[in-house]
Amino acid sequence: MVFKVLVVDDSSFYRRRVREILDDDRELEVVGEAKNGREALEKIDALAPDVVTMDVEMPVMDGISAVKAIMAKRPLPILMFSSLTHHGAQATLDALEAGALDFLPKKFEDIAKDRKDAARMLCTKVRLIARRSGGLSRPLLKRIETRKLPANAPRQPFLKSSSLLSGRKEAVTQPTVSSVKASGKKYQCLAIGASTGGPVALQKVLTPLPADFPYPILLVQHMPGTFTHAFAQRLNTHCHIGVKEAEHGDVLKPGVAYLAPGGKQMLIEGQGVKKTIAITDANPSDKISYKPSVDLTFGTLAKAYGGDVLGVILTGMGADGREGCRVLKDKGATIWAQDQASCVVYGMPKAVAVAGVSEKSINIDDMSTCIQTEMK
Numbered sequence: 001m002v003f004k005v006l007v008v009d010d011s012s013f014y015r016r017r018v019r020e021i022l023d024d025d026r027e028l029e030v031v032g033e034a035k036n037g038r039e040a041l042e043k044i045d046a047l048a049p050d051v052v053t054m055d056v057e058m059p060v061m062d063g064i065s066a067v068k069a070i071m072a073k074r075p076l077p078i079l080m081f082s083s084l085t086h087h088g089a090q091a092t093l094d095a096l097e098a099g100a101l102d103f104l105p106k107k108f109e110d111i112a113k114d115r116k117d118a119a120r121m122l123c124t125k126v127r128l129i130a131r132r133s134g135g136l137s138r139p140l141l142k143r144i145e146t147r148k149l150p151a152n153a154p155r156q157p158f159l160k161s162s163s164l165l166s167g168r169k170e171a172v173t174q175p176t177v178s179s180v181k182a183s184g185k186k187y188q189c190l191a192i193g194a195s196t197g198g199p200v201a202l203q204k205v206l207t208p209l210p211a212d213f214p215y216p217i218l219l220v221q222h223m224p225g226t227f228t229h230a231f232a233q234r235l236n237t238h239c240h241i242g243v244k245e246a247e248h249g250d251v252l253k254p255g256v257a258y259l260a261p262g263g264k265q266m267l268i269e270g271q272g273v274k275k276t277i278a279i280t281d282a283n284p285s286d287k288i289s290y291k292p293s294v295d296l297t298f299g300t301l302a303k304a305y306g307g308d309v310l311g312v313i314l315t316g317m318g319a320d321g322r323e324g325c326r327v328l329k330d331k332g333a334t335i336w337a338q339d340q341a342s343c344v345v346y347g348m349p350k351a352v353a354v355a356g357v358s359e360k361s362i363n364i365d366d367m368s369t370c371i372q373t374e375m376k
Contacts, residue, residue: 003130004031006049008040008066009081010058014106018053018122025123028130037066044074051077051130054100056091064094071099077129081106089230093199101129101344102196105224128196128317128345174353174361176339180370185334187375188308189252189275190215191301193294193324195222195316197344199231201364202314203238206257208368211240215375216275217257218268218301219243220294222316225262232259248279260292267297268304275304290320294348298324307332310375312367313358315343319351326357334374336360338367 005022007030009015019030032047034040038061040052052070056063067078080103082092092103102125108118194201198221206217223231228245235243235257244250246258246266252275260266267278294313298321301309311328313321315338325335337349337358342365352358362370 002027002029003050003127004029004047005126005130006030006032006034006040006043006047006052008034008037008052008058008063009055010035011055014055014081021119021122022053022126024119025127027127028123037061037063037069040066041069041073044070044076049076051079051126053079053081053126054095055081055106056083056088056095064091064098067095067098067100075099077101077132079104079125079129083107084224084226086226086230089224089227092227093230093234096199101132124317125196132344174337174339174358176341176361176363177370178363178366180360180362180373182373182376183334185374186308187215187310188305189218189301190310190312190371190375191218191220191298191328192312192314193220193298193316193321193348194314195290195318195320195345195348197315198222200344201338201342201367203235204364205312205314205368205371206235206239206241206243209239209241209372211255213241213255213372213375215254216252217241218252218266218297219257219259220266220292220297220321221259222290222292222320223262225264228259228262235259246277246279248277250277252276260297263291265296266292267300269300270304290318293324294321295324299327302327302331302333305333309333310371311335312337312371313349313352314338314364314367315345316348317345318347321348322351322355322357325352326355329357334359336362336367336370339363 005028007015007018015033022028022030031049032043034043036058054063070076078100080092080095080100082088082103084105232243232245242256245261250258258277265280269276269278298311309328311325311333329335335358337352339361340346342363343349
């Protein structure tokens, strides 16, 4: 199947560059270009693309406004291009709230050192989200106020239901469960790993957790450094629990989620009651592809907590987390995975499921409730 792509950017040079890359992929065909959001809406009606690449900052109608309009009128998978700045991070998170599925840095040199690798990453991302075109029916995220709500205020879900049914189904490796019975197992920590589609999924899981959640939470999301700081701030605004970008020396506390900083590795240290975070620079010579790496963080959790961990793998491309979860499970930890139907990309959860590491597959809409039931 060939997916039709609409490229939206106010720069003719950038549109041409993206077109050349995508047209080299035999599964992708650029059927049109638009120089702003308003023109994109017209081209969508005329060309019926399967997927859209969208710049954030454009004249006439910006990318965020265009995403909202597209998702309200004719929902499509959208990949955002963003600058690696604090403003760019905030705008990209706004676009994800409006319904975009994923993002990439606008400068290709920020995607990968090698241009061929950057082009390959772009094509892969576009293909993967294009496969979601059969199941989009509305924006994934609900726009809500950014002020901190009182502790006793009723919370609305930060996300709408994300039942992204792929038009090209893979074999389901585990049946989906919607509820769990508490096992009675002892826990000391909740750990969650995610990649593509993760910001949406993490928000869905974390916002219902109560302020007195009894364990620390470790979050590993594949994301650039400027984005992790902005994302942690945004989560902290909307969650009952505290959320922060992890810093070197942080002492793990119950009811606080620590987000691994992008471009670095987060390690958990300590064998006694006191556990701390060590943030290290990624070693260019090591074989770890992801920075941060779910495998690396989960591996150190196994040393620090043994089997007293609930590990959860959410939507994402690749297999990061599989080996870390295997190490945790060998220590007696419980491992869950997001189910196929609610994943943007069923890569990381599928990896742990196929390996026989995860015990349950759970829809993202039910994940938070299941976590609270199991860890109460």
